[in-house]
Amino acid sequence: MFKKRWLFIALFSFVLLPAVSAVTGTTQAQDGGQNPTPIVITLTPAGQSTAVLSPTGEGSVQPDRFEPNNDASAATEIGLQTESGLTLTGDDMDYFTGYLKAGQMVRVSTTVYEGLDTRLKIYWDGQLVAENDDRSPSDVGSTVTFTAPADGWYVALVEKATVYDGVYDLEPALAEPTATPTAAPTLTPTPTLTPTPIMQPDLAEPNNSPETARPVTPGLRSTYTVGAGDVDYFTFIAKSGNRYACETVTDQVDTLLTVVGVSSIIGVNDDRSVGRVDSYLAWHATEEQPVIVKVEARGGSFGQYELVCQNVVPPSAPPMSPVPVTITPTANEAPTATVSLTATERISLTVQHIGRVQPQTTIPTTHIRLLVYYDANNDRQPGPGEGIANVSVLAVDGQGQRIAQIFTNAQGEAIFNLASEAITRVIVPFVPGWSARVRVGEINNDIVLGLPAVRLPVFLPVQNQVSSEE
Structure with missing residues (x-):
């Protein structure tokens, strides 16, 4: 009996002594140095709760360098450079502000990491003007494009769209940067090239040579465009x-x-007259022949x-003035009075019956404005900024035959002014x-x-060169 009791006490002491030494003393590594990771064993009496280890916070998302900027009044001023390594954690939201000149278009984007989903909003004069959540169904970053109506500051708000924290990059950039001429370091002045304004092709293009001259009907008036690098040729048959x-x-x-x-x-x-820039030329056709009419822009x-x-109608001939006739008597004749005679020319007229005169009808002008846009949000x-530029638009008749073609401008607008009664519809060939x-x-x-944002055709063609379009 006593042997068993001493054996139990000895075993209990063997287990307890290392635990006590671990609590009261410092453990040693095998090489004699201090162990960098001591093990602490805590004996918990029965019936009490046991402590559970929790993370120390190392590696979690930390506030970025621009904090605090959680309010529009504390917005961080930014330029057109990319700001990397920004964070959203907890209830955090980030405000930024930038300066734009009137007409400048800015594109602000976020690139997200670590499961972050952003929502991006743009404010102008305190009013929400643009907003975007996801750039695409597979990209939870955000992109917003905005054009400044006047000189001033815009405010961009970046916030979380979900509960998850994460890191993002902010990328503001001008969508259409303004070219700045740079002076060449030379003694001889170098002429600066002036960019040619972009013109939409007219209905007659291509007609840049006599071989491709556009046939016209005498008496019909049409509207065309011309500028630097473009020459318009037309042709018709002049009757003798x-x-x-x-x-x-113009x-x-x-x-x-x-x-x-x-x-x-x-x-x-x-120039047809002083102070005018348009032209006028009249001539008399002495023989029947095809003529070429060339129109080009100056300066x-x-x-x-x-x-x-x-x-x-040729100008009428001026009336003939009376011709005085004087009769001079001879020596053997009695003197007579001077008589003024008026010569009258006989005019031969040929009357040809051309039928009943038909009243001239005026064809009303049809104005059409079509807006083509990509619904990004x-x-x-x-x-x-959602308008799609350089998209081909056709005006057609009831049989689907083309009457006119035009391309959308930078705002996505296609504008027609047509004097035709046959037009029935407008179509966009690349949206079947x-x-x-x-x-x-x-x-x-x-x-x-x-x-729609999810259905924008990636193959949508745009105009590359004016001279290649019909």
């Missing part, structure tokens, strides 16, 4: 004995008008002009199945084509 006049009507572009016959130049005109000007070539309505009915002779400003 008729008097013709070709003219451009106050935008300084035109130079040249008419060429089969073997020689018929005439050239720059780097560009813009729209109207062209019409038509048969005009899925709000089902066009927003700033879509068309919009047109009210002939009225103003159609309410036509909108929105492309």
Whole structure:
């Protein structure tokens, strides 16, 4: 009995002594140095709760260098450089502000890491003007594009779209940077090239050579565009004995008008009168022949002009003045009075019956404005910077035949002004199945084509060169 009791006491002492030494003393490593990771054993009496180890916080998301900027009044000023390593943790939200000139377009984007999902908002004068959550179904970063209506400061707000913390990069950049000329370090002045303004091709293009001259009907007036690097050629058949006049009507572009016959130049005109920039040229056709009408821009000007070539009535001849006739008597004759005679020329007229005169009908002008936009924020309505430029738009008749073609401008707008009663619809060839009915002779400003963010066709072609478009 005593042997068993001493054996139990000995075993208890053998287990307890290392634990006591671990609590009261410092453990030693095998090489004699201090153990960097001591093990602490805590004896917990029965019936009490046991402590559970928790992380120390090392490796968690920490506030970034711009904190505190959780309010618009404390927004961090930024330029157009990328700010990396920014964080959102807890209830944190980050405000930034930047300065824009009127008309400048800024694109602000976030690139997210570590499971962060951002929501990006843009404010102007305290009003929310743009917002984006996810850049695409597979990218939870955000992108917003905004055009400044005036000089001033915009405010960008970056916040969490979910409960998860994380790291992100903020990337502000101008969408259309303004080119700044740089002076060349040379004694000889170097001419600075002036960028050619972008013009939409007109209905006659390509007609940049006599071989591709656009046929026109005498008496019909149409609108075209011309500028630096573009020359427009037209052609029609001039009938012998008729008097013709070709003219451009514009106050935008300084035109130079040249008419060429089969073997020689018929005439050239720059300005029709003092203070005008459009042109007028009239001539009498002595033989039937095809003529070429050349229109070009002078002095780097560009813009729209109207062209019409038509048969005009020749100016009437001035009335003949009376011719005095004096009779002088001879020596053997009695003197007589002087008599004034008026010579009258007999005019032969040929009357040809041409039928009943038909009243001239005026074709009303149909105005069409189509807006094509990419619904980046899925709000089902066009927003700033969502217009798609250089998209081909056709105006067609009831049989689907093209009447006119134009490309959308930088804001995504396609504008037609057509004097045709045959137009029925407008279509966008690269959005199959879509068309919009047109009210002939009225103003159609309410036509909108929105492309959802998840369905934007990546193959949507755009205009590359003006000279290559028809």
